[in-house]
Amino acid sequence: MAELNLKQIADKLNKEFTGESRKLVFWYDDQGEFAEDIDALELQNAKVYRLEPDNQFYTKYFLERLDRTTNYLIYAPFPKPPVRDNHLADTVKYSKQFYADRASLLAVDLGIDEKHKPIIQKYIKFFGAKDRTRRFYDLEIENFTEDVIEIALMSACCKTRTVSFEEVFRVVLTDDDLEQNKFLAEFDKYDLLPAFWRLCEQQFGYTDSDPSLEKLVHTLFITYTDRYMEGELPKAWVSLLSYKSGNIIAFLDNLMNSVLYRERYRELCGQVAEALRVEEKFASLDPEVLVDCETFAVIDRFLIRWIAGRLLSEDSGAKLGSLTIPQLCEQRMKMHFGDIYKLHYELLIQAWHLIGHANYNCSNDVHGIVNQYLRNDHRLDSYYRCFYACYDRIEDNAEFEALRDLVENIYSNEYLGTLLPKWNAGWSQGELMSVLPLQRQFYSKYIRDVKDRVVVIISDAMRYETGRALWSKLQDDKKCTAEMAAMLSVLPSYTRLGMASLLPHKTLEITEDYRVLVDGATCDDLKQREAVLQKVSPNSRCVQYDDLKSMKRDAVRQLFAGMDVIYVYHNQIDARGDKLNTENEVFFACEEAIDEVFGLIKRLTEDVSATNFIVTADHGFIYKRDKLQESEKIAGVSGKESFVNRRFMISKNAVQEDGIASVPLSMILGHEDPKFVSVPVSSHVFKVAGGGQNYVHGGSSPQEMIVPVIQVKTEKGHKETRPVQIMLVSMVQKITNLITTLDFIQSDPVSDVVKGMSYKLYFVSEDNEKISNENTYVADSKDTEPHKRMFRLRFNFKNQLYDKSKPYYLIAIDDKNVEVLRHPVVMDVAFANDFGFNV
Known part of the structure; x- marks a missing residue:
């Protein structure tokens, strides 16, 4: 670089200044190329004297009168004046002149063949600054050609670390705007712009009598689109096609897949889509031709609209090519814009599953109903939950409103409307009490005979399908082994009775004033439940999840020390669902509950070496998004001596009305009790004051009464994966x-x-x-x-x-x-x- 050029110059000049006699050497630097470097010139037997156009006479006086012994290099950063204007002409005559050709010096210093010296001379203006020259040298080029030199000059302008036109072009596109691009302005300043456009033609096949960065980008995106589209391009775009599609595809693929540049790719994509009216052009295309194309975000929007249209027509068997709707959604989620439209595609997948059950039917036999629910039907509750979890997260979900209405109708009317009456018909012969293990037998079945310490996590309102999602998450963890089972909750399926039934007991009782007693004792709060538990298992403890999560590890260890049974009460779902202003967040709460319970199991495994867990719930719930109509509210059934909730009523006499099933409490509690619990046989509710209506529980349905039982074994040690x-x-x-x-x-x-x-x-x-x-x-x-x-x-x-x-x-x-x-x-x-x- 410049320092090395000066070294060469210094070596030559030092040879001139050898000997005993005084030497004067004039150096007219026509372009002033070395004006910034001259002070760094190291001369052994001479001094540098700067000549200016207006100090020639003084210079002559200085050299010939004031100092006639010192050797001088007289440096003039301008062309040698004509004799008529040169007051030093006679001095120059008896002195020596030095010529420094920067292009030659650079060529020698860089090891560039003499035949390439003209290209260096052509761009000599570039080497007028130290920082640019240093960047060129730092590229450490080994094999020089005309193209390599020009690309290296552009690389130095763009401050890249390698000599690569692709990298130059990447910087041009990603580090500034298409219009008034600072890098193109820099190229133009050093006469590199023609070379840039020539290399664009060589690399990307772009030719234009009036080239522009914007038109070049259009060519890139249209050529890329053409390669992955299965049909013909719109005619207006054909002239933009390049014959070098391979290079373009490689370049854009690398840009869109780069973590560093993908956002800039999307900016460019949006600009091109707007300029070329891509959405308008694609409107008339068969969506099948776009399945494999990911150039523009508008393609995903186009396919999403098509899928939504097919689903609204209940055409769940629709395909694009060989891909079903879920397969198409899965494929698109893995493509470039998949992260942006993930929620949209997930929503469509869930809707597809639900619409596929539009003609829902189930067995009239209770055992068949339960088996079908555990095997398959619980998934409909999950599809519905996941649909709304996506729907509510999409910022602008107006385009899915009609689809939402269809999903709501299928879930509420065709699924619940068919399932619940058949389920409740099972109460007439008492069959429901024999199809699953009973919740009131939980302690004797799962806890009493366990020798190892067990942590029981009771997640309020975690219904069966949500428990299945937790079980699946546990199954995927390398340190967990989980077994999934189910049990039938008590009826009414509400917190006070459900929590009581999970405790050890001989009798469960609902008093005349409708209090819940366990072996004659109340158990409405944490301390009361702990007292009930400790009567049977002295080394036991009850704790709230919210208290546990804020404890430090030492405090948790102290809490668990010496304990055989720990009941952890977790309340995420019911806490949100039971409040009018948050009941529509209940599906978010389900996701959070899954993550929180999973995290608790992992934490306790590590912090206190707990390895034996059981996860269950006091009850489940029914949630429907649409507000209940008046026709869905059952009025006029309450009495002075009745306990009425939206989904159940406890009274001394059975309610004898259409749409209501009455069950003896003695059947539920397992002992003599003259009272009855009455429930709507459908998803209707009793008309009571206050509270929300989207989220309900307490009644009789698989969603409310089938609760999960997940037995989990964990390993603290590392499991090789x-x-x-x-x-x-x-x-x-x-x-x-x-x-x-x-x-x-x-x-x-x-x-x-x-x-x-x-x-x-x-x-x-x-x-x-x-x-x-x-x-x-x-x-x-x-x-x-x-x-x-x-x-x-x-x-x-x-x-x-x-x-x-x-x-x-x-x-x-x-x-x-x-x-x-x-x-x-x-x-x-x-x-x-x-x-x-x-x-």
């Missing part, structure tokens, strides 16, 4: 086309010992230069059948010359940036790089 691997199935040794499709397989299904992994796959040269697009594949399949874990990826190669004698590689990088696959191939592409002609 390994990431899932992917392998190349295609026996490819040679690549002969610029577009190549390869088959891969995920080695094993994801499990508790094999964890999912995200991989990036692309081809590189022997110098690790990327020569193809980059595919990202998330290996997360749990399918046990190998053929279902196979997947296919398409690679688009750069349109350039390839050397058949050199190795190229397919590589795979995992999400920890570790290379896990390097497969050698021969690149034998006969007509790459424009069929061998520079056209």
